[in-house]
Amino acid sequence: MPDFCGIELAHPVINASGTYDAIAARRVFGDALLEDFPFSAFVSKTITPEPRAGNAPRRIWETPAGMINSIGLPNKGLEEFLAEDLPQLAELPVPLIVSVMATNREEFSRLVERVGERDEVAALELNVSCPNVHSGLIVGEQPSETLALLEALRPLTPKPLIVKLTPNVAQPEAVAVAAEEGGADAVSLINTLKASAIDPATGEPAIAAGHGGLSGPAVRPIALQQLRAVRAATELPLIGMGGICTGADAAEFLSAGAALVAVGTESFRDPRAGSRIANDLETGVSELAPRLKALHLE
Amino acid sequence: MSAPFGRRACEVTANVASGGYRIFSLRDREGPAPAPGQFYMLASEDSWGEGGGRPFLPRAISVAEAAPAKDGVRLDFLVEGVGPGTDRLCALEPGERIWVTGPLGNSFSTPKQVNPDAAGAILVGGGIGIAPMAIWRRHLVERGIPLRVLLGFRNEAHSGGLNELFCAGDSLCPDVRLASEDGHAGHQGYVTDLLATMLAGDDAATAVVYSCGPPAMLEAVRALCAERGVACELAMESPMACGFGACFGCAVPKPDGGYMRLCVDGPVVRGDAVLEVAHA
Numbered sequence: 059m060p061d062f063c064g065i066e067l068a069h070p071v072i073n074a075s076g077t078y079d080a081i082a083a084r085r086v087f088g089d090a091l092l093e094d095f096p097f098s099a100f101v102s103k104t105i106t107p108e109p110r111a112g113n114a115p116r117r118i119w120e121t122p123a124g125m126i127n128s129i130g131l132p133n134k135g136l137e138e139f140l141a142e143d144l145p146q147l148a149e150l151p152v153p154l155i156v157s158v159m160a161t162n163r164e165e166f167s168r169l170v171e172r173v174g175e176r177d178e179v180a181a182l183e184l185n186v187s188c189p190n191v192h193s194g195l196i197v198g199e200q201p202s203e204t205l206a207l208l209e210a211l212r213p214l215t216p217k218p219l220i221v222k223l224t225p226n227v228a229q230p231e232a233v234a235v236a237a238e239e240g241g242a243d244a245v246s247l248i249n250t251l252k253a254s255a256i257d258p259a260t261g262e263p264a265i266a267a268g269h270g271g272l273s274g275p276a277v278r279p280i281a282l283q284q285l286r287a288v289r290a291a292t293e294l295p296l297i298g299m300g301g302i303c304t305g306a307d308a309a310e311f312l313s314a315g316a317a318l319v320a321v322g323t324e325s326f327r328d329p330r331a332g333s334r335i336a337n338d339l340e341t342g343v344s345e346l347a348p349r350l351k352a353l354h355l356e
Numbered sequence: 357m358s359a360p361f362g363r364r365a366c367e368v369t370a371n372v373a374s375g376g377y378r379i380f381s382l383r384d385r386e387g388p389a390p391a392p393g394q395f396y397m398l399a400s401e402d403s404w405g406e407g408g409g410r411p412f413l414p415r416a417i418s419v420a421e422a423a424p425a426k427d428g429v430r431l432d433f434l435v436e437g438v439g440p441g442t443d444r445l446c447a448l449e450p451g452e453r454i455w456v457t458g459p460l461g462n463s464f465s466t467p468k469q470v471n472p473d474a475a476g477a478i479l480v481g482g483g484i485g486i487a488p489m490a491i492w493r494r495h496l497v498e499r500g501i502p503l504r505v506l507l508g509f510r511n512e513a514h515s516g517g518l519n520e521l522f523c524a525g526d527s528l529c530p531d532v533r534l535a536s537e538d539g540h541a542g543h544q545g546y547v548t549d550l551l552a553t554m555l556a557g558d559d560a561a562t563a564v565v566y567s568c569g570p571p572a573m574l575e576a577v578r579a580l581c582a583e584r585g586v587a588c589e590l591a592m593e594s595p596m597a598c599g600f601g602a603c604f605g606c607a608v609p610k611p612d613g614g615y616m617r618l619c620v621d622g623p624v625v626r627g628d629a630v631l632e633v634a635h636a
Contacts, residue, residue, distance in 0.1 A: 076604075077602060077603070078602050079601045079602050079604075081601075082600065082601025082602070082617070082620050083600055083601060083602065085601070085620060086358065086359055086460060086600040086601060086620065087358050087359055087360070087361040087362075087600070088358030088361070090358065090360070090361035091361055094361060094362075111613065111614040111615055112604065112607060112615060113607075114607075114609070115594065115595070115605075115606075115607045115608070115609075115615075115634070116595055117595070117604065117605045117607055118595050118596075118597055118603060118605035119595070120410060120411070120412055120413050120597075121409075121410075121412070122408060122409030122410055122412070123405065123409035123410075123412055124409075124412060125412065125413060125597060127597075127603070127605065129603075129604045129605070129607075132604060132607075132615065274412060276409070323597075325598070325602060326413060326414075326597040326598035326602060326603050327363075327399065327412075327413060327414055327455075327598075328362065328363050328455075329361065329362050329363065329457060329598070329600055329602075330361065330362035330363070
């Protein structure tokens with residue numbers, strides 16, 4: 059049974075934020091979703107202070123062994139999330155991690171305070187792949203911005219704070235070290251890689267926003283290397299993700315030092331991918347599994 | 357009724373050519389019978405994304421017909437190979453297995469559910485979009501609801517499915533009329549020409565229009581119905597990675613702002629619930 063920042067989990071496989079809407083999935087699949095929930099903790103879609111409609115379509119585009127998305131963080135905003143969604147998410151049979159994002163420190167603080175005070179919430183994930191409106195800099199691309207944000211947010215909640223790293227930097231480990239210095243409890247990586255495609259029918263960018271983020275097995279070797287670099291630079295527990303499709307893929311990340319792994323795009327292809335991967339790890343389908351059991355899973 | 361949770365492997369039982377299209381059948385031992393308008397996410401178990409890395413995502417395909425079969429439900433799908441995913445589905449061999457998630461999405465409403473004064477239905481299908489019209493037509497006929505079916509195709513190479521999905525005995529069902537842009541079958545022109553003529557009639561106000569087809573055709577149907585004050589339901593299509601509300605890719609603009617997710621809020625949408633059907 060993995061212990062993650064004091065949270066006991068049944069297995070090491072969770073979901074990547076923004077890749078599973080448990081409320082919609084329950085509408086589609088009924089309570090069978092709860093009886094066989096694919097993840098050992100559930101990470102919400104990113105919540106912002108105000109409602110967001112999301113980006114104009116086209117939002118997704120299939121690429122070799124992956125996809126590009128530019129969804130634009132559609133969500134109901136903080137107040138409606140707390141009133142409508144949180145009680146429904148609390149019915150899931152696993153601990154809840156809420157992802158939050160704001161474009162200035164005051165709003166970020168309000169999110170962390172209001173979400174952190176709710177008993178239904180086990181931990182918060184900070185989505186820092188967004189600009190600070192005051193500096194214009196992407197917080198998660200700058201160690202100094204990340205440190206300042208964590209120093210502001212750390213005193214506001216005793217709950218674990220997980221910083222979600224962007225892979226679109228030369229040295230993600232420098233940002234991870236800044237997060238650790240600022241008092242983060244864990245780091246998750248990677249977010250999607252900046253990417254674009256051209257629609258052959260029009261000769262124009264395939265994604266309406268011009269570019270988006272690449273995910274799927276195409277990014278897995280990059281994610282694994284970034285995890286290794288961050289592992290070497292910090293003591294924090296890590297949540298590794300990026301194109302994990304099988305137990306063997308998950309085993310790679312665990313053997314490189316991840317405490318947990320997250321599944322994202324593969325859930326689109328297989329709604330129960332999380333359970334399948336956790337089961338593969340447990341039953342040792344992967345050649346690495348015996349060693350992993352000794353390392354991480356006992 | 358909920359879809360079974362997760363994807364399941366189903367056996368392909370047939371795959372036949374029909375004009376420029378193919379019709380393949382599966383044996384689904386687990387799922388409930390689908391309602392007309394619903395769809396499935398499909399991907400072959402083998403050779404899906406090998407080599408060039410595409411197809412990678414499963415493909416959303418509306419069900420064309422369903423029937424009780426030994427050990428479950430037989431599901432029929434009408435496909436045209438237009439890219440790596442549909443090309444692979446066209447090449448399915450009987451006996452091989454395919455990953456299936458579904459049935460997914462909502463379904464068509466009866467004419468009386470749409471409009472209590474409605475007396476009948478007009479079904480308008482274009483190209484590969486004739487598929488959901490076939491299963492819906494059968495349901496309406498079984499309920500004794502008067503209907504007319506208008507089907508259109510670009511040309512002979514881009515047509516098919518009529519014999520298998522819209523024939524009674526050796527000939528086309530008497531309620532079906534055809535249009536083709538090249539004139540190879542029926543009226544030479546658009547299927548929406550036939551709809552415009554029909555909606556100009558006196559009894560048009562008591563009909564509900566149901567439609568599925570390419571976006572430009574759907575938009576023409578939506579605009580015609582809006583102009584004539586006739587209610588319509590459109591079975592729409594949008595880029596979709598998951599089919600169960602997870603990816604947020606299939607966003608369609610709503611008239612009052614914001615977006616719906618076509619997989620969980622559709623694919624069947626009332627004509628007045630969309631701004632317009634986006635088309636190139």
